[in-house]
Amino acid sequence: MALEQAQVAANxxxxxxxxxxxxxxxxxxxxxxxxxxxxxxxTGLNGKTNNxxxxxxxxxxxxxxxxxxxxxxxxxxGLGWNFYPKQSSVVVHPGQVTTxxxxxxNITSEEVAGQAIPSVTPGKASAHLKKIECFCFVxxxxxxxxxxxxxxxxxxxxxxxKDVQEMTLSYSFFPASQ
Amino acid sequence: MSTTTVxxxxxxxxxxxxxxxxxxxxxxxxxIGTMYLTFSLVMFLVGGSMILGIRAELFKPGLQLxxxxxxxxxxxVHALIMIFAALMPAxxxxxxxxxxxxxxxxxxxxxxxxxxxxxxxPPSAILLTLPFTLALFGVGDGALATGWTFYPPLSVQGGIGxxxxxxxxxxxxxxxxxxxxxIIVTIYNxxxxxxxxxxxxxxxxxxxxxxxxxxxxxxxxxxxVTMLLTDRxxxxxxxxxxxxxxxxxxxxxxxxxxxxxxxILLLPVWGFIPQILQTFSRKPMYGYKAQVYSLWxxxxxxxxxxxxxxxxxxMPVPALLYFMYSTMAISLPLAxxxxxxxxxxxxGSMSFETPMLFTVGWIILFGIGGLTGLVLADVAADAQxxxxxxxxxxxxxxxxxxxxxxxxxxxxxxxxxxxxxMYNEKLGKTHFWLTAISFNVTFIPQFFVGLAxxxxxxxxxxxxxxxxxxxxxxxAFVLGLSQLLFVYxxxxxxxxxxxxxxxxxxxxxxxxxTLPSPPPYHSFTEQPVVK
Numbered sequence: 001m002a003l004e005q006a007q008v009a010a011n012x013x014x015x016x017x018x019x020x021x022x023x024x025x026x027x028x029x030x031x032x033x034x035x036x037x038x039x040x041x042x043t044g045l046n047g048k049t050n051n052x053x054x055x056x057x058x059x060x061x062x063x064x065x066x067x068x069x070x071x072x073x074x075x076x077x078g079l080g081w082n083f084y085p086k087q088s089s090v091v092v093h094p095g096q097v098t099t100x101x102x103x104x105x106n107i108t109s110e111e112v113a114g115q116a117i118p119s120v121t122p123g124k125a126s127a128h129l130k131k132i133e134c135f136c137f138v139x140x141x142x143x144x145x146x147x148x149x150x151x152x153x154x155x156x157x158x159x160x161x162k163d164v165q166e167m168t169l170s171y172s173f174f175p176a177s178q
Numbered sequence: 179m180s181t182t183t184v185x186x187x188x189x190x191x192x193x194x195x196x197x198x199x200x201x202x203x204x205x206x207x208x209x210i211g212t213m214y215l216t217f218s219l220v221m222f223l224v225g226g227s228m229i230l231g232i233r234a235e236l237f238k239p240g241l242q243l244x245x246x247x248x249x250x251x252x253x254x255v256h257a258l259i260m261i262f263a264a265l266m267p268a269x270x271x272x273x274x275x276x277x278x279x280x281x282x283x284x285x286x287x288x289x290x291x292x293x294x295x296x297x298x299x300p301p302s303a304i305l306l307t308l309p310f311t312l313a314l315f316g317v318g319d320g321a322l323a324t325g326w327t328f329y330p331p332l333s334v335q336g337g338i339g340x341x342x343x344x345x346x347x348x349x350x351x352x353x354x355x356x357x358x359x360x361i362i363v364t365i366y367n368x369x370x371x372x373x374x375x376x377x378x379x380x381x382x383x384x385x386x387x388x389x390x391x392x393x394x395x396x397x398x399x400x401x402x403v404t405m406l407l408t409d410r411x412x413x414x415x416x417x418x419x420x421x422x423x424x425x426x427x428x429x430x431x432x433x434x435x436x437x438x439x440x441x442i443l444l445l446p447v448w449g450f451i452p453q454i455l456q457t458f459s460r461k462p463m464y465g466y467k468a469q470v471y472s473l474w475x476x477x478x479x480x481x482x483x484x485x486x487x488x489x490x491x492x493m494p495v496p497a498l499l500y501f502m503y504s505t506m507a508i509s510l511p512l513a514x515x516x517x518x519x520x521x522x523x524x525x526g527s528m529s530f531e532t533p534m535l536f537t538v539g540w541i542i543l544f545g546i547g548g549l550t551g552l553v554l555a556d557v558a559a560d561a562q563x564x565x566x567x568x569x570x571x572x573x574x575x576x577x578x579x580x581x582x583x584x585x586x587x588x589x590x591x592x593x594x595x596x597x598x599x600m601y602n603e604k605l606g607k608t609h610f611w612l613t614a615i616s617f618n619v620t621f622i623p624q625f626f627v628g629l630a631x632x633x634x635x636x637x638x639x640x641x642x643x644x645x646x647x648x649x650x651x652x653x654a655f656v657l658g659l660s661q662l663l664f665v666y667x668x669x670x671x672x673x674x675x676x677x678x679x680x681x682x683x684x685x686x687x688x689x690x691x692t693l694p695s696p697p698p699y700h701s702f703t704e705q706p707v708v709k
Contacts, residue, residue, distance in 0.1 A: 011287040011363050018359045022393050029401025029431060033416060036427045043494065048424075076420070077335060117419045124494055174420030 048119065053137065054130040054155075061095035062158045069129075069156065070168040073102065079175040080108035081142065094158040097132065102150040102171065106142035113141040115176040116150075118169060125167040128160040139176050194699065202297075205289030206699060207274045210296050212596070214271030215589075217299055218264050219665065222582070224307070225259035226658050228252045233620075233654040236647050239639055249637040250323040251339065255306060257326035258343065261443065262350040263303050265577070268585045269446035270295075270357045273385050275596060276450075277361065279690035279697060280379045282370025282706045287363040295356035302349035309339040325635055327432055328402075330417040330425045334409050341410070344403045351396045358389035365389075370689070372708035376470070379688055380463065383470050384449020387477040391438045391445070394481065399435035402428060426491055433484035441480040443577060445473060447584035448515060451537055453688065454591050455519055458534035459526025460685035465518040472511035472518075479508045489557050490564045498557045505555040512548060516541070531683070532606030536587035539614045540579060547575030550625070565635075568628025571621045578617060586613070586664070593668065594682045598696035599675035605667050612660035619653030 040048060069092060071085035086101040106112055116136040120126035131137075135150035142148055156167075194200055204210060231252050235243045244252075274292065278285055286292050306321070313320040322343035324333045333340050365386050369378070405416040406428070415421020417428045456463040463469070485493065485501040493501075519541055528534070550572040554560050563569060586609075594600050623646035628634075632643045639647065678695040689708075693701050 007367065010367050014363045014366060015288060015291075015359050018362055018393060022355055022359075022397050025394050025397035026401055029398040030405075032398075032431060032434075033405075033427065036424070036430065040424070076331075115420055119419075121492060122494075123492060172419060174418075176420070 043123070048126060053134075054132055060158045061093055063093050065094050066091050067094060067156050067160065067164070068166045069098075070166065071100065071102075072168060072170045073173070074170070075114075075173045076175065079112065079114050079173055081106055081112070081114060081173055083171070083173050085171075092156060094156045094160055097153060097155045099151055099153045102135065102152065103147065104140065104142060104150055104173065105147045106144055109144045111141060111143050113139050113176040114173045115139050116171045116173050118171055121168045121170070122164065124161060125156075125164045128157045128164075129167065129169065130155050130157055136171065203293070205285075205293050207278050207286045207289070207292065208596075208697070208699065210286075210292050211271045211273075211275030213296050214267045214274060214299075217296075217303075218268035218271060219668070221259050221263035221267070221303060223661065223665070224303075225256050225264055226661060228256040228259070230654060230658050232256070233651040235637055236639070237651040238648070239641055239644050241638060244637070246637045247323055248320060250325070250635065251310070251321040253635055254322045254325045254343075255310075258306055258322070258346070259303070260577075261326065261439070262347070262354075263299065263306070265443050265581050265585070266350075266354055267299060268582075269385075269388070269443070270354070272381075272446065272450070272585075272588055272592070273357070273361050276592060276690055277364055277382060277385065278368070279693060279701060280688055281365065281368060281373060281382055282689050282702050282708065283364060283368035284700065284702050284705070286360050287368050288360045291356050292360050295353050295360065298349050298353040298356075302346040302353070305342050305346040305349065309337075309342050312338075327436070328406060328428070329432075330406065330409070330428050333406055334417060341407070344407050347403050348400055351400045354392050355396050358392040361385050361389045362393075370702070370705045370708050376467070377708060379449075380452045380466070380469060381446065381449035383473055384445045384447070387473050388442050388445040391442050391477055391480060395435040395438045395442075398431060402431035402435070405431075426488075429488045429491060430485065433487045434481070436487060437484040438477075438480040440576070441476055443581050444584075445477070447540075447581060447588070448473065450588050450591070451540065451584060452519060452522060454533050454537045454587055455522040456687060457591070457683045457685045458531065458537075459523045459528050461522070461526045462687070463518070464521035464524070465514075468514055469518050472514045475511040476508060479504065479511070483508065486555055486560075489560045502555055502557045506552060509548065509552055516545065516548075527685075529684075531590075532601070532603060532610055533587045533591035535607060535610045536583055536590060539610065540583045540587060543575055543579030543583065543614070543617070547572060547577075547580050550575060562631075563628060565633055566628040567624040567632045567634055570634050571624035571628060574617075574621050574624075578621075583613065583617075586610075589668070591683075592690075593671055594678035595690060595693075595695050595697070597672050597675075598678055598694075599671050599673075600678050600682075601667050601671040601675065605663060609660060609663045609667060612663065613657065616653045616656035616660060620650050620657055621653075623647070623650045623653075 068089055070089040071087065073083050073085055075081050075083050082105040084103060086103055090098055090100060092098050104114070118136055120129050131152065131154045133151065133153040135152065140148065140150065194206065195203060201209065201213060229252070231244065232249065235241070235249055274286060277283070309318055309321040312318050318338035320337070321339040322328075322336065323339060324336055328340070328343070365378070365382050405414065408414040409416050409418055409423075415423040417423045417425045419425065452463040452469060483501060483505045485497065486505045489498060489501070530538070550568070554563055554569060554572060590601065590606055627643045627646045630643065632639050680694050681691050682695060689706060690697075692706070
């Protein structure tokens with residue numbers, strides 16, 4: 001049964017309108033990517049830390065308060081390294097500059113470069129972890145079998161929300177192209 | 179609803195190609211509906227046998243039948259097949275068959291699009307399952323092994339199975355988007371004169387909202403898996419932390435589609451369940467307007483609650499609270515629906531033929547699914563239950579009981595109309611009781627092992643869970659085998675049986691029941707007038 005001409009035209013018109021909704025939804029999906037980045041960098045939602053060096057002179061030490069900072073490490077597939085923190089946690093006063101050590105060892109027979117990506121939990125603490133010097137600022141290259149001590153100098157800013165008594169700093173080493 | 183109908187018994191224009199060409203080239207809504215329903219039934223059995231493999235492995239602790247990689251592949255492909263190739267095509271099949279009949283239209287609005295929409299499905303099902311076969315010949319390492327959710331970084335590291343699944347999802351997405359366009363246009367443009375929106379059958383309302391949800395969210399899924407594809411092969415870093423991306427963002431994109439998807443699967447069922455209830459209670463459905471508004475509010479809430487699927491991924495407390503309360507808010511319109519369904523039966527002259535048995539069983543079991551969902555929506559409780567078998571039991575109460583058992587109610591309800599024959603009532607009732615009982619035997623133990631901490635998607639488990647898993651496996655096999663009875667009932671009903679009357683059921687209301695059973699190849703060539 002053939003539909004009437006007017007009906008067919010009306011159907012096509014509405015169908016095309018719906019195609020615009022679909023195109024809009026597809027655009028929205030890709031627009032979510034920058035949107036997500038903006039929301040995260042404003043709120044610290046995904047635990048990303050600021051990757052630029054802070055100066056220690058900004059630090060005001062709050063001796064009345066103690067915060068536990070824990071360290072975890074992981075190596076992503078494709079990078080033949082051992083990588084671990086030399087201490088699992090430290091207790092610091094907010095504002096107190098501390099140095100902790102990580103160690104990486106290249107267990108392959110090739111020279112490989114890796115990049116460490118930090119993440120802080122809980123997310124709202126991430127903006128308050130200030131790094132003065134970090135091995136994650138630059139790409140690290142290890143010769144075959146080389147063991148390297150990787151220092152991190154940081155302080156926790158004194159305006160850390162009162163309910164945060166513990167935070168975890170995680171480093172994942174990713175393979176980096178030379 | 180009173181109608182004046184024109185005689186339809188003249189079967190002119192009934193010419194169409196015969197044999198395989200009829201099915202390949204057809205643009206007839208009934209043929210396409212039949213193909214959707216058949217495809218769905220076949221894939222239901224395929225997806226079901228996959229999960230029987232899983233349950234067999236979980237019968238005893240330890241690894242007996244398969245390696246963990248294959249176990250993971252079965253889990254992910256089972257879910258994708260059941261959702262995209264069984265449940266969604268079944269609902270689309272009903273829409274094709276019944277929407278034009280219910281709203282008095284001669285066909286779907288865009289018949290060629292309709293044909294294309296269906297014929298995309300079989301290739302995508304092949305894409306999804308092909309890696310299993312390829313692995314037998316030493317190509318690749320099998321199908322998608324990430325679970326149906328494709329979470330990176332696992333999915334970025336996975337083998338060719340992930341690529342096949344990504345392309346399958348693209349095709350399945352195109353198919354359901356095409357189907358949705360067709361349904362929206364049909365409902366808006368093709369209703370019989372006099373049928374205003376608020377006089378539409380509830381099934382049309384359910385599908386209209388489903389179709390809008392589909393065209394708004396499927397493109398987001400398509401976008402997300404496309405980003406996954408470029409991350410895997412073209413050096414982008416959407417979800418790769420090393421390149422400044424974020425794997426959690428994938429979870430947001432995925433569940434922005436994934437949560438509405440839950441309602442996409444259920445809304446068509448919520449549409450025809452009240453129609454079955456009013457038929458077998460022999461009184462008009464209670465609260466038509468309240469139901470329509472509830473369906474709309476659920477559709478609207480569906481797109482703003484997604485993050486409750488990953489509370490444990492890490493979120494600020496205000497976000498957790500927002501997603502918790504908004505998720506719980508969905509139970510309000512849903513409670514209105516439950517009230518209307520029960521109130522439709524209240525003091526009705528009820529009889530319990532198979533469709534009604536399935537419907538009443540559906541209300542109870544789907545109710546359990548809804549209530550356990552409230553438990554999971556609680557952030558504090560979810561910290562314990564997330565990724566446990568409690569979640570598995572919960573979503574099978576909503577998707578197997580709430581989805582597939584609802585679809586089965588629809589099959590028994592409309593089968594006499596579609597085939598012109600009554601199905602075997604005795605076997606139908608047996609099928610119901612077997613399904614309902616074995617379903618509960620399968621999934622009630624999973625609530626308990628979940629509460630006790632058994633994680634999902636793991637091929638081995640602690641000894642303390644052994645008895646419950648054994649019961650669950652026995653239940654699953656009875657449940658699976660009972661579905662062969664379902665297939666037999668359908669086949670024998672197609673072949674022959676007692677002739678069905680036009681009205682089929684004593685209390686049936688609606689335009690589809692004014693047509694002969696089976697309806698002529700072309701129906702409503704003269705549109706009926708609804709007063």
